[in-house]
Amino acid sequence: MATSVDVLIIGAGLSGLQAALDVHDAGHSFTIIEARDRVGGKTYSVSRPDGKGLQEMGAAWTNDTNQSMYWSYCQKFGLTPVVQNIKGTVACEDTDGKCHHFNYGGLPNFAEAEVRNMIDIRDLIEATARDSETFRQPRRNELDQQTLEQWIIQAGAGPRAVQTVRLWTHGMLGQDPSDVSALAFLELARGGLGIANLRHDGKDGAQYLRLEEGTQAVAQGMAKLLPSGSIKLNCAANAVTAHDQGTKYTTRLVDGRTITSRRVIVSIPGPAYKNITFSPPLPPSRLIYTTAVRYGCYVKYICLFKTPFWRRSGACGLAQSFKGPLSHCRDTSVDSQSNYALTCFLVSRPGRQWYAKSSNEREAAILEQVSSLFGLAESAVRDEFIGSMMSPWMEDQWAGWGCPFAMAPPGIMGQRDDGQLITEPFGGMYFVGTELTNEWRGYMEGALRSGKRGAAQLLQDLRSESAKL
Template identity: 60%
Template sequence: MTEPIDVVVVGAGLSGLQAALTLNEAGRSVLVLEARDRVGGKTYSVQRPDGKGVQEMGAAWLNDSSQSMVWSYCQKFGLTPVVQNIQGLVASEDDDGDCQLFPFGGMPEFGKGVLDNITALRDYVETASLDPKTFEHPRRAELDNISFEKFCKDAGAGTKALQTARVWCRGTTGQDPGDVSALAYLEVCRGASGLIKLRYDGKDGAQNLRLREGTQAISINMAKLPPAGTIKLSTPVTSISTAPEKDTFSITTSNGLPFTARKVIVSIPSPAYKNITFDPPLPAPYQHHVSNVRYGCFVKYICTFKTPFWRRKGACGLTQSFRGPMNHCRDTSVDQDGNYALTCFLCSGPGREWLALGAEHRKEAVLRQLSSLFETSFEEVVGEFSDSLTSEWMDDPWAGWGCPFAIAPPGVMDAERILEVAAGDAGGLYFVGTELTDEWRGYMEGALRSGKKGAEVVLHSLR
């Protein structure tokens, strides 16, 4: 009888690769089974159709200060950081379609009372996200049972402040504030050292740096580190069951390959657990989590251009909209490659309405909105337009039919305390991923930290 592998890791995204590397460095035998024909999970860098560099279909941003693990890999692999452009004006669109440009770091001209209200809400969310008592009982339970929208209203948010919070929430989760637990959103903020850094594109912010080679280059290089044969691509796992001896697992795949392991780390997004039959069934807290957390609508529509026309208006490429269909966009150009682009985010209800349009109408809707935001004629924007790339995460079963991470509605988190449960042993099963971390949830850094911590728990169990 073949000796069982110490650990099988399901999924070759960042968390799975990191778990495998940590285990391998400790001398354990590891096998990574990946459903796709590539590594990287939700890091997915694609070539522009014209060959002028890459754009990100998935994870795109990092920083070199508070995201130590991902930055360490960037240095290890000699990847080239691109500083997010914040030089110039930010474009803002009101709910009636009125647009204005204002300096980065400033705010739209809404009037002093409105601006004070928005600032007060921002500071209130910031303070709550950094206060440890927010996440302790009884406050934890109170916040879990209300939506982020109610949290904002209870704080005295007026119309414009609520619309601003909607931009924040849609931009992070693809959902409206009324659909997300206040506790869940504040936990995301806490993991990024507060709302301000979560939203910030400058130094130390969550969106400070990109990579010229694309973020998938991290995963591709990580996959070269373990021994040959450690990672099997195009091998979707269909079932995980406890073997009769009760101290090993039997893992089967769609192509008929069986594997036996002492421990199993599941590193795929929780909505994708539905692709796997677990025998015995998942423990109750996991079933509760999988049944309740959900993705929003979060689509990237990347417009590539001949030149960065928005800069001629003094704009940095960052926008926000209270109307839609685009919630916000950022300049994702790499100038040295002639790779000029705006990554537009279509989120929540407006994103779904946009998705229902035909391809040409989608393009026209985005280009017309960019025309308004940057105070440039529609004809000029069309003349500068080269091509577009659209993320397809909502059609991807291996991602769980969505992106960037699943998040809980009101009334779910306090009952399950999934982070505490995920840090333990579920009968020899272990779960990791960017949604199962208290640090940089939804980011590459969070995935790496979760993978490392999960592997360390497994190593302790194996000893």
Template identity: 45%
Template sequence: MYQQTYDVVIVGAGLSGLQAALTVHHERLSYLVLEARDRVGGKTLTLRSSEGVVKSDLGAAWINDSNQSRMWELAKDLGLHTYVQNTQGDVVVQDFDGKLVKFPYGDVPKYPSQDDTESCISIRDLVEDISTTQMPSIFAAGPHREQLDSISFETFLRQAKVTEKAFATAQVWTHAMLGVDPAEVSALYFLEYCAAGGGLMTMRSDCKDGGQYLRIQEGTAAFAEGMAQRLKPGSIKLDSPVGKIEQQDGTVSISTRGRSPQVYRARKVILSIPTPVYRTIKFSPSLPAAKSGVANHTRYGFYTKYIVRFSKTFWTDRGLCGLGQSFIGPVSVFRDTSLGDDACMTCFIGGRFGRKWAVQDAERKKASVLKQIGDMFADGRDISPLFMEAYESPWMDEEFSGWGCPCPAMPPGVLADGWKALCAPFGNIHFVGTELSTVWRGYMEGAIRSGESGAMQAMAELKAGDQQIAKL
């Protein structure tokens, strides 16, 4: 029986996989997309009501219209509508003793100790300087990379002689950005992660050019849904987790598992799945030791978004913008994610705070978050009468995301020597994903850019191979 051999099979229908498919589609090559879930979008997941009304984004949620040019172009192309993240009002910091420090958005918190204030500014400026300098760039080969990769970000902070309050501030960054404690990630990885987003200040910013500037009224799932509609009908196979990839005689065999296992053949495979998911696939021949060694050392931290809807935005009545950070948890960072009259607050819970919080039952988890919100944004009052509902992101329990979100990180001793091996093709298999991008790594922008570059590389090799055959 005849079995079609596709030019390209893409494994994974997240943003990087869909962009790879679109790039191949535009070149009029044959392709197929295999997706393990029953939906497209990967770690973009929009929660909608039964009537289709957007309630919240449980995964990636923000873009901007300047340095995230690919996402902005895509939003315009798909006719999506954006709205600006609220920054009007004061930011709140919850100190070690529970006391609050308030300051206008864009300013810096003024702590009782001048040493603490200066130390926070100093470490912020040091991380910003290293992550934005071009002479040499942190991405450029050199001894600076090996040195930074030999220590954890915690050691980096201790060597900088920060105060405990400045250390706690930096821990808020790692909790909110990667779900890890400073001891769990190499200094190089965290600083390079910042550099990929244009620097710490840009990544943390909710203003113009920042990582949290614009949200999508239709929900970020609309990106993947719109992209999928532009592919050839029938080219996406849902509920098709891949169990084996075998390379032989210049082609690749891709076997799915589950209730209706299938085998597909391709000249090239683009693997668009998180590195922790690699280990769920049997590769024949096995992945190179250097690649699998690095992939097996990538780790998600503990990271979840706990999203709470209220009957009103009580924080704006108190002159607060809804942005807050805490040194005691369980929530490390809060953001106002309301849309119109729908009052909503997104709580980022990560690292050791998150692991401690997660062992409670659902009611205690909710109660602890509501108490913290009341303490920080409602003058300590009971806000439970204003509570409507809460929902938690599913990533920690999902196999096909690698049991985590938003981006796998690396401990000391992996990145400096392992980056090239992690990104390199293996035979006719090419690897893409936001974690493999050097621009906006961990963000939707990084996913789109990686998917396109991986597809271009695969197609260039196909073209070169065809030209070689034509000469024979």
């Protein structure tokens, strides 16, 4: 391992790999250290136990239009897109456990006044997220003083509209709208080109495409573009110490080894900053952010089946529940591989209660709910069931003990100008990751854009430093 480099990058997820590629292209030496035994961060594509293809433990979806950076890598590496199935009906379970179906692209079969109110709140979020004044002072700070739930109720959201927004935050964050800042949610919606686009599984939507080879294949392909030996796996940072007014850094690894560098890029999730001691301490604004942002409960439980039985009754595999424990599920099959699966999301309070059960109890609860959602006898679903796979993030310290990305509660982001926390370095230390972007926050595309932005800042500072010498 090189003990002295121009740039040390902590984390070999998409943002760290993108930063490394740009630093390398600019002719600077670098090392990436990664605590895990693999690259990819929260892209983690795992083979089914029966060998019939892969399923995604982490990030799963992209598209070929407005997520241009990620898609360009898919093309570069010759990866095979799988179009998300939206042909058929969506299953909807109410709080009382009663289920009905409606066509994809339509709305649940609720009372007319409830549906109208749901549409009004959706349109309000859409319009507010697209209004640039939302993110300027003083409106910015006003919105950050409220939870998302408080804001929509003040705007006239009735019980059904609140339930619907809760379903959104469950699916996107694993949190309730009473947990997150209204401003933070509106920034998320803005970056994904609106709440409707973030929720859309069709063309241009956030859930339009999956990859037959798995989303982690992009990270693996990026790693192969870097010099041999430049990525050090199973190397966790323990401490980062600045010297000479932030022009030199010593990073100590958990095993006691050290690396010196002129600059450091930190490419890990906000809650995982707790694994590293920074000296001097991070500035108050960033320390408050990394201490306050949090994950909800968010678990993927992937049910593997012999056939896509839900399609035989005209269902597309998308389901949503206001009751739980399953909040929603999607068809994550790859038909060409006979890889048939429903990915179920267990989130927030119902997810925590489910997570505390034994493995047999978890399985029974999911299969019972799947049978109810798709109108089949539980015995018929069990006959189709092969086994399950479950995401590891709740137990992963390097992810910060959660998934998909951390969100700010009220009072954390509003006093800063739009994008200030995202772009602000600390001496010669730069911060990147899918949380730290105004474009596609929480998505693979956002991670790549953040990595490129951080590398550009660093390279500009190195050029300025050289010009002064």
